[in-house]
Structures are given as structure tokens and as C-alpha cells.
Amino acid sequence: MTHKITMTRRAMLLGAAAAPLIARPALAQRATLSVSTWGGVTQDGIKAYVAPEFEKRTGATLAYDIGGQGARYNKLLAQRNNPPADVFFSTDEAVIAGRRAGILTSASRKNLPNLANIHAWAQTVTENDGEGTIAGAPYTLLAYALAYNPAVVKDKPTSWADMWRPEFQGKFAFAAPVHSQMPAFVTLAAELAGGSLDAGFKKLAELRPSKLTVFWTDWAPLNKSGDVTLATEFDYYVETMKSQGYPIDYVIPKEKAIGCPEYVSIVKGTKHQAIAEAFLDLMLSPQVQTAFAQETFQGPTNKLVKLTAASEARCACGARVDQLRFFDPKVFADNRAVWTERLNTEVVPHWRAR
């Protein structure tokens, strides 16, 4: 005997109305990967070039915890028992510090197939690499260089030593002591002053920056008003400023610019290790890195990325990599606390910066 199932129009309508109610619990069960990252260019890039493919591959969605690296790092420290994020965007130095502090964990190499095509120069964090694991995924390369206002500066800078040129004193936006690249300047100043760290701190104290910055928007209005004619800044932020019509350009100093591989790593205690690794692998993929390079001027680390000449000219990639100096992030992590303290107490009081 067969049961004939018939459905009236009213039953169909009721069924259609009830469908979202039935579907909602299934939607609520979809995993959400929380991404701790910088707002602006980086978050926009993830939303546009990573999120759609990530959702297609894993069925999970992305949520964002936005802020400066220090504030986000501190959140992970404070909430280590119930971390507020699953993956963490940071400098290579912060990966080392985070591992030492016990707030970041490894990713499995076998789950990151794109890692095979990542340039060796990008893999600056090696101390936490275990058997078959990696401490983080170096997804981009940035250059920290000298930006200047070409409308005002006739004799454009060519060397880090030009930061001490009299015409720039009081017109100079410099990395704050807490800036990620400040340890590089301690080293550079020591080298320019003859070698010793003490001499380097004294040399830095002779600078007269008018503005201390951690983010390009700190000094961008001063560039427009003519109050800042020289600044230290990441290449991709200067490119962003150029696109927005600021009177700005940058040079790679003859001593080389500072090469900065940026990492995304996995937060210890995450409940989503597998999809976090899928996210890391996506950040290393040629497709994502091509989009990031073309649209946000962040240099690719994947050897398979092929850029147009126009895009290549606007990011840290190709032949420009040879013009970058890669500092050891372990040295930064080892010395940051003491160097920041020395900068604050011995150098900053000599500056009339704000």
C-alpha cells in the first residue's frame, strides 16, 4: 500500500514560512573564525579577497577584531584562557614574542601546501619551527622607507643620515618609540654613529622630530598642511597616500630600506585549528597575494605571483627585495623592552615632538 502525500497551498505557504526557522539553527552552528588584524587597508583586503574563497572552502565565516598590534596583542595576553581571536596578524617579531608569552601556537606544514612556494627571505621566524610545523605564515613583504614631500623638498633624501639634515628638523614625522620598526632605527643610528649602542641613542637624541607616529594617519594631515616634509613610513601606506592625492613620495635609502615580512599566525587555545590553517594557507596563495599587491600595494611572498610592471613598481617585490635589509626579529624581541625604556627616558625628553 502506498501513501499518497498531498500538500495543500496553505501547507506549502506555511512550510515556506517555517523554512528560515528550521534553517537558522543550522546557520548558527557554522563556525566563525575570529581574525585579529589591522583596520583599514588590511581588513578591507581580507574582506574583499580572502573571505569569499574562505567561506566557499570551509563553510565557516570570518569575524574581525580590529586594532593596533599592541592593543590586540595585549587582549590575547589578558584573555589567554578564552582567546578573543583565532588568527593573529602581526610583525615577525610579535610572532616570536607571542610564542614566548604562550599566546600563539604552530600550524601544520602539511596543511599549508602554498608554503612550498614562499620565498626563503620571507621566513624570518625560525626559532619556533618544529617537526612538520611552522610558527606562522609570512603573507606579505613591506618596506619601511623615507617619505618626503616632493613639492617642497628640492634635494630629495638619499640616506637614513638625511633624517638629521637641518632643513627637516621640526618638520619630521618619526616612528614613535613603541613603533614596530623602532629597534631597526636604534641599530641604524648606532651604525651611523660609529657602532656602539650608547652612541646610537645619543645620535637619535639629536633628531628633532615634530611628530611621533605609529600609523600613517597620525601625520598625513601634517603632510597636507606642509608642517611635515619628511617621514619614516611603510611603502604601501605612502602608495595609499599617493592614490589619495597627498603630496608625497618615498625613496629607498642607499643603506637599504627596512624589509618587514608580516605574519599571520594561530592563537593558542583556538577551537578552530583546522580552519585557521586553511585561512593561513589562503593568505599564502598566489591569488590572494596578487590581489593584495595590486589593490593594497603589499608585496607578495609567493614565488608564483606574477604582477604587471605597473603593480610591481608600487610594492616591495621583484628586484626591490635586494634593496631591503632584513633585521633579525629575534634581536628585536630580545631587546625591545630595554631599548624602548632607554628611548623613553634618554631620547624622547630631548625631542619636542608630539
Place this chain on the structure above:
Amino acid sequence: MRESLPWSAYAPLVPGLVFLALFLVVPLGATLWLSLSPNVLVRFEAPGLDNFAYLLGKAYYLDVLMRTVRIAAVTTAIALLIGYPAAYVLRDVSERLGSTMIIGLTFPILAGPLVVVLGWMILLSDGGPLIRPLVRLGLTGPLRLLGTETAIVVGLVHFTLPFVVLTLFAVLKEIPHDLLEAARSLGAGRIQVMRRVVWPLSLPGVVSAALIAFSLAASSYVSPHYLGGATQLTLTTLVAQFILATFNSELAAAAATMLLVVMAVVIFGFTKATARAVRA
């Protein structure tokens, strides 16, 4: 003779006391304990006072401490100087106008310190609407206000002024008009009435307003951060720097404890010093 209350009469105090114990005493205790612990910059056997010795032993941190006290004291003095006459006028205006003026006065509180300070950042910037016309007219050379103690004080006076005026207004309003008329009928002039009658009777309000303004100014973060910047650190921005930039929560706790001690000493000292005048 005062009647002693039964224990049950204190029951309504329990929720408040539990709340305070949980959310004030416990975090304060944790902060104090942290301030006695070693860290990456100061190594010692816990518990110890070495973090405090370290901060007080460096000219840079002593400057930060002195700057905090100086900014709070100057803010308090200016807010009282501006606030007292305003509160006195407010006392005598009609109820309708008084209410309108009080709504206007409380606007900075309603808007919040961040909105107030962002407005000042625009006004005080080098090429801003305040400085540019002065420079163009040749009344001053290139002037810099942002990033100075002056800018911090300006922001703080703006923020603390409503608290000062409202506190003084409440006290001044309580002074009976009959008293002033009696003084006048006995031949006292306006200045004498003010000096011999109004001022002594309003002193408790002045002390309260001063304590409120000092506490708000010394513990303020927004004005020193946005109007002062990296080279004009106060104890609050120093605490933030230790927490957010160098991840040294032990020194942050020590700096926070120092701020608490400074406030307690100033409040206790000021109350004690003015107690006799207030009683008289």
C-alpha cells in the same frame, strides 16, 4: 542620644558593599600585588617595592609625576576661577534661564571627553581656525599649542568646569538671600558682602569642587593622550604605554598605584588644610 540601629537595618548596604568589594577592592588588590612583582626591566624577589624605587629614581618618571600634579592643580585653579563667578550669576538668574544655562553647561558631560577633545584638536592645530588668523594678522609668530601642557589644561578645564559650576551652584543657592540683605542693611558694600558672607559660607562647596576637579584632571586620559601626545606623558598615559606598548603590566600597576597614592595624599592634605577654614 543617638539610638543604635539593629543589625537588620544595615541589610540594604549589603548589595552595594558586595559590589564594591568585587569590582573595586579585588581589582585594586590585584593591581597592588602586581606592582610588587618583578618584570623584564626590574628584577627582584617578590614581593618588593623595587618598581616604585625604579620609577621614583628616574628623572623622566619623576617629571611625569610632577607634570600630572601640576596639570591637575592648574586645571583646578582655573576651573574654580572661571566657575565661581558663573555659579554666582547662575544663582540669581530666573529659574527658566538658569535651567537653560545648566543644560548648556552640562553639554560637555553629555558629549563625553572624547568629543570635547577632538573639537579642541581641530581648534588648536597649527593651521587651525584659532592660530592661523593670529599668525596671518601678524599678532604672533608660528605658534604651537597641540602637544603642550597648555593644550592639555585647556581640554581639562573645559571638561571639569561643569562639575565645578554645578557643585558651587548647589552650595551658593543654599545661602539665604536674607543674610545678604541683612549684611547690606548693616552697611556692607558688595565686595564686603562677598568677602565676609558669601565666600565663607560657600567654602565647603569650593573644597568639594576643587577635590572633584583635581581628581578628574589627575585621572583623565583622553586630554593628555590627544592634546599632549608622546612627549607630555602623565601618569595615566604612562600606564597605558606600559600596558599597550611594552606589555609591562607590573610597572603599569606601580604607576597606577602611584597615581592613587598621589590623589589620596592631595585629597587628604587639602581637606585637612582647609578643614579649619570651612569650620570657621
